[in-house]
Amino acid sequence: MSALDERRASFQRYKQDVKERGKPFYPYAMFHDTVMSLVVVCVIVGLACVWYLTSHEDPNRCQPKWSSCMLGPRYAEPADPGTTNFVPRPDWYFYFLFYLLRIFKWPDSVILGTVGIPTILLIIALVLPFIDTRRDRRLSRRPVAVIAAILVVISMGELTYKGAVAKEALASEVVAAVPSWAQREGFANNPKAVSGATVFAEAGCTACHTYLGTGGGNLGAPDLSAEGTKGKGVQGLTSYISDPSKFGNNVMPKFAAFANIPAKDAKGKNLGISELQALAIFLDASKGPK
Numbered sequence: 579m580s581a582l583d584e585r586r587a588s589f590q591r592y593k594q595d596v597k598e599r600g601k602p603f604y605p606y607a608m609f610h611d612t613v614m615s616l617v618v619v620c621v622i623v624g625l626a627c628v629w630y631l632t633s634h635e636d637p638n639r640c641q642p643k644w645s646s647c648m649l650g651p652r653y654a655e656p657a658d659p660g661t662t663n664f665v666p667r668p669d670w671y672f673y674f675l676f677y678l679l680r681i682f683k684w685p686d687s688v689i690l691g692t693v694g695i696p697t698i699l700l701i702i703a704l705v706l707p708f709i710d711t712r713r714d715r716r717l718s719r720r721p722v723a724v725i726a727a728i729l730v731v732i733s734m735g736e737l738t739y740k741g742a743v744a745k746e747a748l749a750s751e752v753v754a755a756v757p758s759w760a761q762r763e764g765f766a767n768n769p770k771a772v773s774g775a776t777v778f779a780e781a782g783c784t785a786c787h788t789y790l791g792t793g794g795g796n797l798g799a800p801d802l803s804a805e806g807t808k809g810k811g812v813q814g815l816t817s818y819i820s821d822p823s824k825f826g827n828n829v830m831p832k833f834a835a836f837a838n839i840p841a842k843d844a845k846g847k848n849l850g851i852s853e854l855q856a857l858a859i860f861l862d863a864s865k866g867p868k
């Protein structure tokens with residue numbers, strides 16, 4: 579019997595089975611799913627009502643916890659887009675993706691890692707039923723699928739673990755880029771500029787600014803790779819970074835230790851005068867990549 583005949587015969591057997599012992603999808607399975615979805619929606623709406631009715635406009639009224647705000651306060655602290663001492667981390671079940679993003683570096687391979695590979699895997703999963711038409715379901719007869727599944731589980735476990743223990747890698751990754759900055763910008767033989775570059779990497783400037791492709795580019799912060807060509811000078815740059823609000827920049831935090839801000843309001847890292855000066859020398863030496 580040819581493979582095609584075999585497949586036709588097994589399809590007939592399947593149709594016969596459904597006729598004799600099965601129930602059709604409509605209306606049986608449809609009804610089940612509809613009832614179950616309704617239950618889930620009702621539970622969510624119920625929880626939302628409990629949360630709303632037990633919480634208050636004022637989060638300070640959430641004491642004692644067990645009698646009010648059963649499902650958390652109505653509002654938490656307002657979001658602060660300018661924070662530099664917070665490293666955003668995903669929920670644990672996204673750690674593996676989070677770590678993948680560190681393996682693939684912008685801009686060379688990020689598209690491959692985030693769009694290319696998932697798309698290829700999805701296409702394989704979609705065409706698999708058409709390629710593998712065997713009816714045998716025993717695991718021992720499906721070595722390729724079993725090994726592939728085990729490898730996926732192991733690598734996701736490994737990536738999840740690495741994502742979980744990766745600490746403050748943002749700053750350390752930026753610090754690791756300093757030698758290549760010094761080389762490309764040509765200030766490698768200026769130790770003050772190099773130490774300023776390290777301060778720049780550690781103080782969280784790249785949360786907003788970009789420098790030679792590293793960093794966020796957030797909140798309208800300009801690229802600083804060629805800041806030294808703007809003629810501000812070391813003195814001008816020092817006073818700018820110390821207190822940017824004096825120059826009409828209310829987005830960027832004050833970085834000077836002497837800016838006289840209470841510690842709890844200091845969003846940026848407080849820098850001493852020598853660190854500020856090194857930073858300014860570094861920016862002044864940044865004339866753009868050679």
Ligand code: HEC
Pocket residue numbers: 659660661662778781782783784785786787797798799800805808815818819826827829830831833857861
């Ligand atoms: C919260 C985001 C943020 C952080 C963190 C930040 N900046 Fe800025 N910075 C800005 C924004 C926004 C501007 C542009 C303001 C404007 O154009 O008026 C700016 C402007 C500047 C400028 C002037 C650029 C120009 O050409 O006009 C310099 C220099 C600068 N930042 C240096 C730094 C340094 C050094 C650090 C780290 C110690 C830092 N910034 C951290 C947001 C930030």
